[in-house]
Amino acid sequence: MRNNCRFRVKIIFYSCVFLQQYDNRLIYIAMNKMKISTAQFESKSGDKSYNLSIIERLAQQAANEGADVIAFHECSITGYTFARNLSKVQMLDLAEFIPYGESISKLTQIAKQNDIVILAGLFEKDQDDNLFKAYVCVDKNGLIAKYKKLHPFINPYLTAGDSYCVFEINGWKCGILICYDNNIIENVRATKLLGADIIFMPHVTMCTPSTRPGAGFVDPKLWHNREEDPTSLRLEFDGMKGRAWLMKWLPARAYDNGIYVVFSNPIGMDDDQLKNGCSMIIDPFGDIIAECRSFDDSIATATVTSNKLNEAGGYRYTKARRPELYKSIIGQKHESEQKVAWLNSENK
Numbered sequence: 001m002r003n004n005c006r007f008r009v010k011i012i013f014y015s016c017v018f019l020q021q022y023d024n025r026l027i028y029i030a031m032n033k034m035k036i037s038t039a040q041f042e043s044k045s046g047d048k049s050y051n052l053s054i055i056e057r058l059a060q061q062a063a064n065e066g067a068d069v070i071a072f073h074e075c076s077i078t079g080y081t082f083a084r085n086l087s088k089v090q091m092l093d094l095a096e097f098i099p100y101g102e103s104i105s106k107l108t109q110i111a112k113q114n115d116i117v118i119l120a121g122l123f124e125k126d127q128d129d130n131l132f133k134a135y136v137c138v139d140k141n142g143l144i145a146k147y148k149k150l151h152p153f154i155n156p157y158l159t160a161g162d163s164y165c166v167f168e169i170n171g172w173k174c175g176i177l178i179c180y181d182n183n184i185i186e187n188v189r190a191t192k193l194l195g196a197d198i199i200f201m202p203h204v205t206m207c208t209p210s211t212r213p214g215a216g217f218v219d220p221k222l223w224h225n226r227e228e229d230p231t232s233l234r235l236e237f238d239g240m241k242g243r244a245w246l247m248k249w250l251p252a253r254a255y256d257n258g259i260y261v262v263f264s265n266p267i268g269m270d271d272d273q274l275k276n277g278c279s280m281i282i283d284p285f286g287d288i289i290a291e292c293r294s295f296d297d298s299i300a301t302a303t304v305t306s307n308k309l310n311e312a313g314g315y316r317y318t319k320a321r322r323p324e325l326y327k328s329i330i331g332q333k334h335e336s337e338q339k340v341a342w343l344n345s346e347n348k
Contacts, residue, residue, distance in 0.1 A: 032306045034170050036198075036260075037062035037070040041297035042178070042268030045079035046094060048122075049101060052077060053299055054112045054118060060077060062299050068170055069158035070118055070299065073264040073279070074135065074179050074202040076326070077103050077122040081271035084343065088131070088157040095125035099135060099143040109113035117169055121178070121202050123158075130159045131268035135202055136175050137167065144169070147176035150187065153340050165265065166194045172304070179203045180338070182253060186330065192318070197309050199253075203265045206242040206276050214240025215341075218274045226295050233295070235245040237276035246278060252276040255286030258314025260304050267295060284312035 039058045044050045055072055061068040074080060078094055086094065096103055101121055110120050117139045124134035133149035148161025163188075164177050164308075173198030180189050182201050189200055207218045218241055221234040238244060246263075254261040260283055267277030280291035281302040290302035309315060 005227070022346060024289065029242040030326065031096075031128055032146055032171060033303050034069065034172055035065075035067045035301060035303050036145050036262055036281060037065070037067040037280040037299040037301040038262050038264045038281055038292070039070055039072050039078075039297075039299045040267040040279040040292045041072075042266060043073075043076055043079050043266055045082035045271050046265060047079070048077055051079070052103065052106050053112075055107070055118070058207055058299055059110050059114050059116055059118055060295065062301065065299075067116060067299075067301050069199050070116055070137070071202065071262050071264045072120040072190055073266045074149075074204045075121045075123065076134070076202070076264075076266070077120055079270070080266075081273050081293060083123070083155045086155060088129075091131050091155055091157050092129060095123035095131055097126070098122075098124050098136060098146055102244070104136065104138060104143060107136070107138040108140065108142050111138050115140065117144070119176070119200055119202070128246040131155070131157050132159055132161065133178060135200070137169070137200075145174075145176070147178065147183060151180040151184065153338060153343060159243065159322075164191050164194055166191065166196050169198075172198055172220070174198045174200065176200045177200075179205055180340075185256075188257055188259075192259055197306075198262060198304065199257075200262045201250075201253075201264070201265065204270055204275060205265060206246060206278070207236075208276055210341045212245070215245065216241050217342075218242070220272070220278070221273050223268060223274050223295075230295070240275040243278050250280075251282055251286035251288070254282040254284060254314075255312070256314055256317070258284045258309060258312040259289075260284060260308075267292070267325075272297075284308045284314055284320045 015338045017089040041054045059070050085197035107118050119137045121135040122134040133152045137145040143166055145167035148166040150161045152160055163256055175191035175194040177187050201216045209216050218236045226233050262281050264279045277292050280288050292298045292300045297339050
């Protein structure tokens with residue numbers, strides 16, 4: 001009896017066992033679970049040492065809260081928006097080889113010290129001086145996965161990635177799609193069909209002009225006055241320039257595909273643009289289960305559980321697909337045309 005009790009306690013500790021009634025009997029059902037943190041912070045353009053120091057501090061905080069994984073925003077190591085004005089020589093100086101660059105080495109060190117998996121973004125270069133927007137997953141042993149953005153635009157010298165990325169963290173199938181990649185709904189469905197149940201979606205987004213109603217920049221003066229007048233800043237951040245726009249589509253990506261979405265976004269000034277954070281985790285029902293709601297460098301943490309993957313509507317709808325009806329439609333010849341409203345108007 002004593003051995004049985006030890007065994008039961010061990011199962012509960014590692015696999016989140018719950019009781020379910022079936023034929024008047026209580027049975028134990030094991031569920032895989034994992035604790036994930038998503039982060040937001042105000043990065044400094046081109047200052048890798050500073051940005052990595054914040055990544056280290058927030059990773060340690062997440063580990064102390066029991067998180068297995070922490071995810072940061074797009075180009076969280078290098079900075080992002082300032083790159084629109086960099087020459088190719090400057091970009092090559094900023095970019096790193098992966099996995100042999102200093103930043104991957106530092107991330108590995110942080111992961112090892114805190115026993116946590118880290119996802120973060122930076123610019124990558126190869127031996128032929130090609131440049132990419134990369135996002136990496138690193139644990140205590142080094143690089144687990146690397147993804148190259150499929151639809152980069154912030155700098156004209158960036159080369160687009162040409163493949164999806166699915167990998168494992170603690171037995172969970174995961175994928176990565178960077179910012180604009182998530183606006184093309186086929187990318188999300190393809191990553192799901194390749195097996196991903198969690199998709200990490202690092203961004204630097206919101207608070208920029210667009211053709212959609214209500215879009216626009218947020219005045220940096222509101223950020224600098226946030227302690228005296230937090231209300232005015234929050235109204236801008238939560239309105240159609242920011243979170244309200246995000247809520248039009250991000251939960252739908254999770255719901256339609258029956259996946260967990262880990263959205264990460266910076267808070268504060270990114271070069272000359274103000275960003276509103278709202279880093280969050282959304283479950284397969286499309287519900288927000290954790291969100292950063294302060295103006296500070298911070299994290300939000302949630303536990304993901306495998307039962308939701310099969311209970312959510314997206315699971316049933318994906319199973320009910322009839323690809324023979326639309327495979328020729330989706331695969332028909334198409335010339336990709338990518339326009340970024342705020343960047344194009346800025347360059348006119």
